[in-house]
Amino acid sequence: MEAKQYVEKVLSKINRTNPGEKEFIDATKEVLISLIPVLEKHPEFIKASLLERIVEPERQIIFRVPWINDDGEIEVNRGFRVQFNNAIGPYKGGLRFHPSVNLSIIKFLGFEQIFKNSLTGLPIGGAKGGSDFNPKGKSDNEIMRFCQSFMAELYKYIGGNMDVPAGDIGVGGREIGYLYGYYKKLKSLSEQGVLTGKGLTFGGSLARTEATGYGLVYFAEEMLNDNDMSFKGKTVVISGSGNVAIYATQKAQELGAKVVALSDSNGYIYDENGIDINVIKEIKEVRRGRIKEYLDVVPNSKYQEGCNKIWEIKCDIALPCATQGEINKQSAEILVTNRVKVVAEGANMPSTLEAIEVFQNNNVLFGPAKAANAGGVACSALEMSQNSLRLSWTFEEVDKKLKEIMKNIYNNTKKSAEEYGQPGNILMGANIAGFMKVAKAMMSQGLV
Known part of the structure; x- marks a missing residue:
């Protein structure tokens, strides 16, 4: 055939x-x-x-998650874990708590994770999980009760050598702490390698919080340098205001760029003088507030309800870090009209297929999520290594390893694109480079 x-x-x-x-x-x-x-x-x-084998998950787990809210009422959510492929190592992939979560989204994320994890060069397979639970507006006690109920079923299917979940949208250090604490109670053992994104006092890794955002910028930097450009003096628009967006902003600014916009699910802010990242950290990481509160501190900035028009802001570099499908064909065309030079994905598949086609047809440098945002899972694998060795590396050690991994991902994707007659097509190169490692492992292991 x-x-x-x-x-x-x-x-x-x-x-x-x-x-x-x-x-x-x-x-x-x-x-x-x-x-x-x-x-x-x-x-x-x-x-x-x-x-046929690689597109079919090895295991799909769907389960009920009942929990009690602060009013004493019983609520019920649906939990998921899709273990897609473990040909090159234990299943690895985040947990997402968000109302939009369904089986299709978890399967799409788990499928992408196979190739993303392969590209890191580290021995980790692909998986994803989560729930349609919405953590926004919930108290710490409600979050804890939900996480404990969620782990009461999930613990049966995970382990340091089996499946190692991490965080994603709606799952940060607080949630990982509650999940890990209940896992320990259920299993009656301390197995730090079962979850990544843990607190520094119980097996977490320095630089893990920054890793996806930093890694995104390191990848984009390689793309720019390879085309005789840099971040210095460039205007950058970043969507989102979670870990990825915050630390992508911080690193881009360190490299001399001016980040002028950030967003959350309600709307976006625009600061022509450049976003004050310390204000954003206070709002989002300390107060868990909304992005529009930025105007209370920086009154000359602007706020726009809704997120779609953020891509109408003129910029040299666009880093979508919010959610899947946020850049459609129309947004892509506006970015091209405004002469965007680079689009690198910090979220998982934030550009639609039609948008990607627009970028590629107009010679925009495009860094796909499976390559550009692999820094988070790469650092998670480094956390697993530290847990196995019973030691902790310094921030500088982890950051150096992360930068080298992102550089290698770019070089490998570029090489694969050239090898198969598509020079400069980093998307194709990422798919091929990620696939080949997994394919060879599957062929070696027989029909399993």
């Missing part, structure tokens, strides 16, 4: 067997089409039905 025909056959089956799962279907389509040149060169992958 020819490679293109084989891919079309697999995509047809995915559409048929995963009805209504748009996010998952889009993610598989984007990856599989880019693998056609690989399959032409490696017909043994077709014979082994490798694509």
Whole structure:
């Protein structure tokens, strides 16, 4: 069977067997089409039905999460863990607590995680999990009760050599602490390597909080340097205001850029003089407030309800760090009209397939999420290493390793794109480089 025909056959089956799962279907389509040149060169992958196997999760767990709110009322949410592929190491991927969470989103994230984790060069497989629970507005006690109920089922399926969850949207240090505490109680043992993103007093890693944002900027910096540019003097727009956005802002500013916009789920702020990141940290990390509170401290800044128009702000570099699908075709066209030079994804698949096509057709340097935001999971794997060795590295040691990993990811994706006749197509290069390591491991291990 020819490679293109084989891919079309697999995509047809995915559409048929995963009805209504748009996010998952889009993610598989984007990856599989880019693998056609690989399959032409490696017909043994077709014979082994490798694509059918890699798009099917090894295990999907869906469970009920009952908990009691502060008014004494019983609430019920749905929990998920999709263990997608462990060919190169234990399952690894974050937990997301957000009302939008459903099976399609968790599967799309878990599928992307396979290749992202592979690109780090570290021995970790792909998984993802979470719940449609909304932590916003909940008390610490409500968060704790929910996390304990969630872990009461999840603990059966995770472990340091089996599956190692971490944080994602809605799951930060507070949630990881509650989850780990209850895991210890249920298992009656101290197994620090079972979760990453832990507090520094119980096995966490320095630089983990900063890792995804820093890694994103390190990756974008490699793209810029490779094209005789840098962050210095550039105007940057960043969506989101969580860990990724905050520390991408901080690192971009350190490299001489001016970040003029940040957002949250309600709207975005614009500060033509450059965002004061210390004010944002106080609002978001200390007070857990809303982005519009920035105006109370910096009155000359502006606030806009709604998030879509943030991409109408003129910028040289766009770093979407909020959520999937936030840049559509129209937003991409506006960015191109405003002469954006680089788009690097800090969130998971924040650009739609149509938006990516616009960037590529207009020679915008595009860094896909699976490569550009791999710094977080890379640092999580470094946390696992420190837990195994029973020691802690300094911030500088971890940051140096992180920067080297992001540099290697860029070089490997660039090399793979060139090898398969698509020089400069970092998206295709990332898909191929991530796939090849997993594919070779699966072929070596037989039909499992």
